[in-house]
Amino acid sequence: MESTVSMGMNRTGLDMAPVSGDDMVDFARASAQEAPPEVGDSVALHRAYIEEADPNGSVPLPGTVKGMATTGMAKLTGDKPEVFIDKLGERLAFERTGARLYEALILKCAAHQGDMTTEIRAAGTVITQGDGGAAADAGGVDLSVLKRIHDEEEAHFFLVARALTTLGADPTAVTPCADVAGVMAQGLMQTVTDPSTSVPQSLSALLTAELSDNAGWELLVELARQLGHDNMAVEFEAALADERRHLTTVKEWLRSSVLAEAA
Amino acid sequence: MAINLLDRAGGNVDDQRFTWKELVSKPISKLDDDAFTRVRVILMNGIELDALRLKQMLIRMNREARVEVAKLMRVEQHQATAINWLLSPDHSPLETTIAYEQVAIELTASVAQNESDPYLAQGYRYALLEDFDHLYRYSALLDRLEGKDANNIIQGYTDIVPGRPTLFHHRAPEDDLTEPYGRNAALGSKLNAITLTGGEYQTHDYYMNVGPTFADPLARQLYAEIASVESQHITHYGAMINPEEPPLEKLLLHEAAEVWNYNACFEQETNPRIKALWERFLDYELVHLQVAKDLFEKYERRDAAEVLGDGSLPSSVQFRSHREFVRAVLAEEAEMRKNGTRFVDAAQENTASARYREAMNAAGSPSQAVSAEYFWTPGTEINRNMGLHA
Numbered sequence: 001m002e003s004t005v006s007m008g009m010n011r012t013g014l015d016m017a018p019v020s021g022d023d024m025v026d027f028a029r030a031s032a033q034e035a036p037p038e039v040g041d042s043v044a045l046h047r048a049y050i051e052e053a054d055p056n057g058s059v060p061l062p063g064t065v066k067g068m069a070t071t072g073m074a075k076l077t078g079d080k081p082e083v084f085i086d087k088l089g090e091r092l093a094f095e096r097t098g099a100r101l102y103e104a105l106i107l108k109c110a111a112h113q114g115d116m117t118t119e120i121r122a123a124g125t126v127i128t129q130g131d132g133g134a135a136a137d138a139g140g141v142d143l144s145v146l147k148r149i150h151d152e153e154e155a156h157f158f159l160v161a162r163a164l165t166t167l168g169a170d171p172t173a174v175t176p177c178a179d180v181a182g183v184m185a186q187g188l189m190q191t192v193t194d195p196s197t198s199v200p201q202s203l204s205a206l207l208t209a210e211l212s213d214n215a216g217w218e219l220l221v222e223l224a225r226q227l228g229h230d231n232m233a234v235e236f237e238a239a240l241a242d243e244r245r246h247l248t249t250v251k252e253w254l255r256s257s258v259l260a261e262a263a
Numbered sequence: 264m265a266i267n268l269l270d271r272a273g274g275n276v277d278d279q280r281f282t283w284k285e286l287v288s289k290p291i292s293k294l295d296d297d298a299f300t301r302v303r304v305i306l307m308n309g310i311e312l313d314a315l316r317l318k319q320m321l322i323r324m325n326r327e328a329r330v331e332v333a334k335l336m337r338v339e340q341h342q343a344t345a346i347n348w349l350l351s352p353d354h355s356p357l358e359t360t361i362a363y364e365q366v367a368i369e370l371t372a373s374v375a376q377n378e379s380d381p382y383l384a385q386g387y388r389y390a391l392l393e394d395f396d397h398l399y400r401y402s403a404l405l406d407r408l409e410g411k412d413a414n415n416i417i418q419g420y421t422d423i424v425p426g427r428p429t430l431f432h433h434r435a436p437e438d439d440l441t442e443p444y445g446r447n448a449a450l451g452s453k454l455n456a457i458t459l460t461g462g463e464y465q466t467h468d469y470y471m472n473v474g475p476t477f478a479d480p481l482a483r484q485l486y487a488e489i490a491s492v493e494s495q496h497i498t499h500y501g502a503m504i505n506p507e508e509p510p511l512e513k514l515l516l517h518e519a520a521e522v523w524n525y526n527a528c529f530e531q532e533t534n535p536r537i538k539a540l541w542e543r544f545l546d547y548e549l550v551h552l553q554v555a556k557d558l559f560e561k562y563e564r565r566d567a568a569e570v571l572g573d574g575s576l577p578s579s580v581q582f583r584s585h586r587e588f589v590r591a592v593l594a595e596e597a598e599m600r601k602n603g604t605r606f607v608d609a610a611q612e613n614t615a616s617a618r619y620r621e622a623m624n625a626a627g628s629p630s631q632a633v634s635a636e637y638f639w640t641p642g643t644e645i646n647r648n649m650g651l652h653a
Binding site: 008009010011012013014016017021024025027028029031032035037038039040041042045046049183190194196 | 290293294295296297298351352353407414415416418419420422423424425478479480481484590627628629630631632633634635636637638639640641642
């Protein structure tokens with residue numbers, strides 16, 4: 001496997017400071033002792049803003065007559081359909097972004113393997129032309145397995161979109177939790193799409209995503225059951241089973257690539 | 264070979280072309296490249312953006328020069344892009360901010376020592392102590408918000424201690440002004456003022472753009488506060504530039520400033536790939552300077568030597584730690600204030616500034632809140648009790 005970690009001229013630590021680091025530390029400490037005390041209350045400032053803050057948005061009103069009837073029915077039974085819709089929106093957003101994360105990783109793995117046959121269509125589906133069998137060894141990552149995971153993430157997106165439609169909700173809207181999921185995913189996307197990050201570093205990002213995704217599906221299954229959407233719960237359990245496999249696979253790829261490189 | 268600004272440069276602006284791939288080349292390494300490589304990248308992006316700013320104004324006020332100026336702007340837009348895109352994406356906006364303040368400190372310290380006019384040198388030392396304080400406040404934010412050590416960016420070249428407290432930077436607008444250099448000032452004085460103005464503009468614009476991207480309310484406040492001060496600094500340095508210079512003289516001087524700065528970068532760059540870029544752009548700028556000289560002589564009907572003197576470049580900016588100079592200025596001048604264009608003791612400060620400051624800080628001071636009881640510790644203040652390097 002190609003080496004991804006090496007010793008070099010990392011200049012970030014104090015030991016590498018070309019000018020006297022100890023002097024800098026002493027000067028910082030001495031200056032602090034001489035300086036007048038700062039007046040300012042960071043905690044009070046934060047508390048005031050937290051108290052004043054509005055939520056990041058709302059769950060959209062159902063846009064169809066059927067939807068209004070459905071959500072209205074749920075209201076009568078004492079449920080809050082907006083909670084379910086919000087969490088469905090979150091999963092939808094996460095799975096959609098997850099598919100893009102896997103596309104970025106597939107590109108990276110294929111490039112590291114010298115595999116020129118992999119193409120990623122704009123719509124997201126990964127196809128392989130010619131000899132996809134070259135996929136073998138970007139840190140032990142099997143490209144064909146990676147592509148299957150990608151396709152399953154995409155299928156999960158469609159699954160949640162259908163569930164939202166069944167409830168009369170709009171699968172093209174961004175719910176509050178979906179918005180937050182997007183914020184959380186920013187670092188993951190930055191990590192995987194950076195050409196300078198290695199396959200193991202990218203797998204680390206995917207592992208974070210899969211851990212969160214697993215917990216997300218577990219919650220969704222429980223929520224569907226609690227709200228009486230048993231058919232959905234069954235479908236969600238199947239998705240959860242896929243996600244558990246994704247988690248195990250990504251974790252193992254990361255484990256084996258790091259252990260192999262350290263050996 | 265030594266550059267003479269009066270020599271006629273060969274080459275044609277129309278030949279200065281790029282591909283998108285050239286504009287977006289491999290970035291520098293946040294971890295392995297020298298901090299001064301990043302300093303030069305940030306500085307030269309600022310200079311190019313200021314070149315564009317000046318020229319956009321120029322085409323609004325000069326009919327004859329429009330075509331030539333438009334051609335120059337196309338190249339400079341792409342020079343700025345090629346340079347700014349060298350910053351690697353693993354820099355958080357706050358880490359980039361730390362780097363911006365390091366640019367301000369080390370560049371200004373170098374300029375202050377090179378400046379032959381005592382009043383202007385005082386002006387550089389004055390704002391130096393303010394950017395120096397900004398580094399301290401942002402370092403506290405980086406530590407307390409992201410759990411990161413600012414020294415990982417500045418690599419031990421620059422001290423992280425309070426300067427003139429940011430609390431005191433907020434002045435009445437009339438106290439931001441400085442006296443401009445005279446028509447016959449040394450070329451070095453003119454290039455210094457142009458360079459610092461461009462640098463501060465860039466810093467201001469960067470803070471105005473990234474400030475709202477932070478979720479943390481204290482970070483949002485701190486960027487709002489320091490962006491306000493950077494706006495004052497643009498005025499502080501911009502007012503040093505002689506307002507009686509006609510636009511084409513400003514163009515000529517700006518092109519000379521670009522040559523001067525690229526030459527300093529080329530002389531001192533340690534990364535061979537980036538050094539080659541500075542060399543390429545230095546060649547480009549000599550052609551741009553020629554265009555400016557031709558326009559100036561044709562439409563202003565004056566000899567470029569009236570502005571450029573004997574054509575020799577002033578002493579280069581020194582891209583190195585100016586620790587001892589900064590510490591000496593800090594010890595002597597942190598208590599200084601402004602009264603109109605004068606630099607005065609705290610007791611003589613314009614009362615309008617004191618009133619303005621009091622009003623702005625009436626509901627609390629972000630720069631004070633962020634750094635309460637903070638002092639820089641290698642490995643962040645969480646490391647303080649571990650005693651590793653502390």
